[in-house]
Structure formats: C-alpha cells, structure tokens
Amino acid sequence: MSQPLLLRFTFLHRVVHWVVGMTFVVLLLTGLAFSYPSLFWLTTLLGGGPAARVLHPQIGAVFGVGLLVMFVLWVRDMFLDAPDRQWLGAIKHYAAHEHDKVPPAGKYNAGQKLFFWLQSLLGVLFVATGLLLWFPESFGSGLLNTMRLLHFAAALAGGLLLILHVYLGTVAYPGTARGMIDGKVTTAWARLHHPRWSGERVER
C-alpha cells in the first residue's frame, strides 16, 4: 500500500532550490569553459563564447538573488544545537551508514546545516568577486587578478559541494530527491534520516 507522506518542502522552497541549482550548474559549466581551454566548447551550450560571456554574469545575478531568498527561507532552521554537535562527533558512523550509532537528526542534520553556511559564505564570495569582474573598468587590474583567483577558488569549492549534494540527495539516500520534486517524503524515510523531525510531525 502507499505509504503515509510528509510535506518536507513547500512549493516556494522547491522553486527557489531549483532556480539556484540550475543557475549554478550553468554558471559552473560556463565558468569551467572560461577556465579550461579544453572545455571552451561548453560555451556552445549558451550560444558560443561571446554569448556565454554576456550571459554568465546575468545568470549569476539570478543565482545571487535566488541564494539570498534561499538564505531567508532556510536560515531559522540552520542554527546548530547540542544534538547537532553530537551528530558531528559521530560523522564517521554517518558516512559508514551505521545508522544506530548516529544521534538522531532534526529536520536538517548538522552536515546539512554546515553545508548551508558554507554555501552562503561562498555565495557572498561569488557575488562580490563576480560583480567586480562584471564591471572591470571600475577597478584596478591588480585587484581584478586577485578577484579572478578568488572567484575560481569559490567555484571549485562550490563544485565539490555540488557533487556531494547531488550524490547524497539521489543515489546514496533514495527517497530524498522526491522532497525537491513534489515536496513529499515518506514517514519511513523521515524516521530513518530525520527522526526528531518526524517525531515532531507525528505529535502534531
């Protein structure tokens, strides 16, 4: 029989997630094209080199706004509490899927919370450095070269986070991705991954 479902993400949460997610992927691909000559062909995805160069910062602006909305929507759930610190202490059990040795997580586990803060920090770095690179005539060239270095470093960290995020959200933990599609997860999934959250939900 069909399992009872819990609403994990509202429509607004889902839309913002996918705006940020999809713009980030496009930005990452075009950014890689500008950074690695052998990947320059990726600019074809946006209509060639000049078009990609024009669109990259414009899409970046959408990404920046999306990330800001994301921050506002999610931030109140993202402060670490005492159980979160215990969770972090047991992170190697989490990675090894030793479920019974991992302290129960709330709506978000400590890893997700740290991910959020790291993502927000990188977002600030992306937007600040990206804005200077978008309007290069306003600033000195020495500064711009440093901005290019920081922008690339942020992209590299962001790319690594994306790999982790997509892996954990899809193949590693089946049932997770649905939360970002129709917004729902099964109660069994919630009890397994976010017991304290599912408990709260059941009591209501």
Added chain:
Amino acid sequence: MPDTLAIKRISASPSALIPLESLRSGGPVYSKLVDISKCIGCKGCEVACKEWNDLKVEQTSNFGSMQSHKDLSSNTWLLMRFNEVEIGDDLSWMIKKDACLHCEEPGCLFACPAPGAIVQYQNGIVDFNQDQCIGCQNCVSGCPFDIPRFDKETKTVAKCNMCIDRVEVGLEPACVKTCPTNAIQWGIKDDMLALAEKKVETMKRRGYEHAALYNPGGVGGTHMMYVVPHGDRLEDYSLPAHPVASPAPLGGLNVLRRVGSYLLGFGVLSALAHFLAVGPMSPEEDS
C-alpha cells in the same frame, strides 16, 4: 624566404604554455626602437597609425597639454604622452610612445580564455583576433602596461597590431615609416639592441648619466623598446619599472586550475567509491 607569420603562441591553447618555437624557427624577429630624445612631438605617427589601420577619428579637445587624446581607446592605438615633469628648475616633457610593447611573454595572451583570440607570431608581433574575442577583458587586467581597450560597440578588445599587414610583406609599421626624425626605428631585434647600446652611450657622453634601454626582463623583453634619457625616472615616462607577465594572483590561479581539475575528478570518484563500499541507505519498506 622564411615565413614572416609563423605562429609562436595561441591564446587558450597548449602553445600558450609551451611556445611553438621548435616547429619553425629562423625567421626574422623584429623590434621597434623608440629614441625619446629624438622625438619632436609632431604626432605624425599618431596620424599614420589612424590612416593605415583605418581607425575612427575621435573628437579631441584642449585639456591643457600638448597631448592629442587623454587616453588610448579601441580606435586610438597609439598616443604620444606628454608628461610634464620639473627637473631642477626646468620643465621637461617626458614623452612616451604609448602603444602595445609586444611582449616576448605576453600577459594578455596568458590571461585570455578564448582560443585563438590572441596570437603571438615568431617575429614578435602579438595580435588580437576580434573574430574570436569574447569580450571578457581578462587581457586588460593581464597586461602590465595597460594597453588593450574594450570597445563598447563591438564588445571586443583592440590594440596596436604592429601593422602586421605591412610587416608581413616586408614593410615597416606606419608610425616608423612616417617619423621625420627617425625617433622610431624598425629592424631585426638584435640589430636594434646594438643600436640602442650605442644610443645609450652617446646620451651618457652628453651628460644624461642615467640614460637607459627599456626592454624589461619581467615580460621576456619587448618588441617595442625605448631608449630613455632619464632611466632613473621611469614612472615619469609612465613606464612600469618592474612589469611582470604573470603576476602572483594569476600564477596562483594557474596552480589552482591544475589542482582543481584533479579535485573535481577526485570528488566524483570518491562518491562512486563510497557508493560501491556502503551502497544506498533506504528506509525499510514495511512501515
């Protein structure tokens, strides 16, 4: 006759790191030599540059200087700068022929992400190919001499191309051709270096004890060299004392790029390895 347009480096290609010197060599390597002490400030070179390269004329205005334009632009590839400096009780014009120096190690080319947008020839010329330019202006911040200029209409970057279409057929650049005092000379780089040495000696004999050749090593030397009477006052000529082709942040960026490509690959492989080791974690289906 040796190939005058044999390619040395192409932007965003392997040749940007390892020049194609071993493939073809033996062709002429040229250089301009600008003798500031011989310049009479006629600006004939500016006109010749505009005419030969068919560059748009820009409205100029008197801003209290002998200088014609305030700055270089995508349509003004050559500007004689008349910096006014007091030396002792005397006013001096520290004239600079401001145009691309055609570096042996071109910072613009190293910074360019668009394959083929910047090409360096074995003869020393660094040329921009606007067809391939994506308008990112990385070359502008990559140039230690502040030469390339972005054109807001064409969304591409332009600069002096050393009249490559003249050099190709054995002619000197237009500014050289037109200079009435031979302040700008043109020839094989080694010959120009020997000539510069003589000029420096002559100047020193005449009392300019700091006379010097400007052919900075930080960019591997240039293919437009200057002989300046006041070699101890390079900043007054608007000449950077220690230009470098790849400043520290860009060197760091190149290292990070190399490391980064491996890190991203390692990230994907780690996820795969984790999956193979512990597999997926699904909730029990019975609840």
